[in-house]
Amino acid sequence: MGDIRPEDLERRQDGRNIDSRLGELSGEGAQQRVKDTDEANPSRALLRTRPSLSGVNADSPSYYGQPAIKEPVWIWSIPLYFYVGGVAGAASVLGVAAEAVGGEGLRKLGYRCRWVGAVGDIVSSGLLIHDLGRPERFLNMLRVFRPTSPMSMGSWVMVGSGAMNSAAVLFAGRRGWLGRVGDGAAVAAGLLGLPLAGYTAVLLANTAVPVWQATRKSLPLLFMSSAVAGAGSLLELLPHSSHEEKVLHLFSTMGKVGELMAGVAVQHEASSLEVLERPLKQGVSGRLWKAARVCAAASLALGLWPGRTRWMKVAGALLGTAGAIATRFAMFHAGKASARDPQATFQPQREGMGAAEVTGHTYASDGKPLKFPLPVLREAPRRPERPEAASGAWEPETPVP
Incomplete structure (x- = not known):
């Protein structure tokens, strides 16, 4: 450690300041590259005021006026993925309903809906992988099946819908048992299309x-x-x-x-x-x-x-x-x-x-119920310093007879 200079540690290279003589960057996170370190890790000026009185008025205090939660890091491909996946799910539902109710008269519309659903599932998967950065990250999402997680269930619904729509397209118009397999896959895709059309909103609301x-x-x-x-x-x-x-x-x-x-x-x-x-x-x-x-x-x-x-x-x-x-x-x-x-x-x-609204937990740590809206605690104004205290001199007070 004696030959490491402090200025070497403070030099900003890629925002991580790892000394190659003491350690190495390995793993998935080490492959990230930052073009502008100031933008990726901005340095803020020193704040010299109280946290609750910085950047806002006294009626609505916050913590230095800074965001309390992190902004979503999603890019443009995510809202487009919301649209494409929703259209694929709705088209799958329409295709099943058209073939079931309309019979042969709407058979071509049902086949067209199968194609829209299959292409939409493939494109939406590509958009999601584009945001994740690597295909392995999408596959890692399938390692867990958690019914209480909208992200986990949505990943499985999208994969299942894509598989069923693809099978429905491949076996469309076939005779015999292959045709029945295609029709069954279309029905399964239609059932999966219902949650696929709206699960992304549940995912957003769960944040x-x-x-x-x-x-x-x-x-x-x-x-x-x-x-x-x-x-x-x-x-x-x-x-x-x-x-x-x-x-x-x-x-x-x-x-x-x-x-x-x-x-x-x-x-x-x-x-x-x-x-x-x-x-x-x-x-x-x-x-x-x-x-x-x-x-x-x-x-x-x-x-x-x-x-x-x-x-x-x-x-x-x-x-x-x-x-x-x-x-x-x-x-x-x-x-x-x-x-x-x-x-x-x-x-x-x-x-x-x-x-508090969702869980119904409206009690403080001492067991007393909370009353909303919660009051804003304010500090009492400071008393002005006595002149003699400011000058450093001290005189004993004269007792009152």
Whole structure:
């Protein structure tokens, strides 16, 4: 240790400051590379104020005005994965229903839904792996089967749906037992398509991100109805017969109505506190949220317009697709903005929301029930120093007779 200089230890190379003479970087984490160390590990200026009085007003104290939770590190492929996976699940459900109810008249639509489901499952898996960085990380997610974990169950649902849709496509139109295997696989894919269309919303609501947690009751309904609208709009853009058009129009219309109603419910849940609703009104997430609502409403209006022309049908389908995608990106960016805001974490907790609301644990450590909203403790103002104390001199007080 005598030949190691302090300046060598303080030199910032890749943000980890590992001396090769004392240790080596190995394992999966060692393969990470950082281009800008200041951006990856920013150094903050020294804060000389009290934690609860830094960066905020006295009515809403926080810890130095810094975020209380970490911002999600997901990239753009995750909200796109939400959309593609949801469309695949909704298309699988529609395909099974069409073949079961419509018979031979809707058999081609059922086969088309199988293809959309299979391709969607493959693409969504690729998008998820792109965010994870390495395929092995996706395989590691399958090492555990935990019914209480939305991530674990969602991984298995996606893998199962992909396998069933692939088998349904390979054996589509075959005669004999191979055809029956394909039909059975399509039914299994349809059953798995129900949770696949909305499990990602359950995954978001199960996190500590304030806006996702606050909308946990309505967010799954929004994602599932948006998946129906997105799948119907996508299938309307593909070649189809006039008989199939009626089914697709009804399917997509139901999804768009549900998407608009669920969007109102999400906004209502988030409005319980202004700080929770703020990401849906301001910034990038707010603009995306408004654009998603406008696209869904415009698509529904074009779909219900009497005497629709060809261009109106195409425009309505494109707007429905854009609205479904914008919904995922809006909630994605809203979660990031909510995590960056410390007040979005502290204020709901003071109001008895979050863990206290879900678990019903509203007792303090001394066994007494908590009363919400929790009071904000404030320090008593400091008494001014006596002049003689400031000068260093001390005189005994004269006793009162």
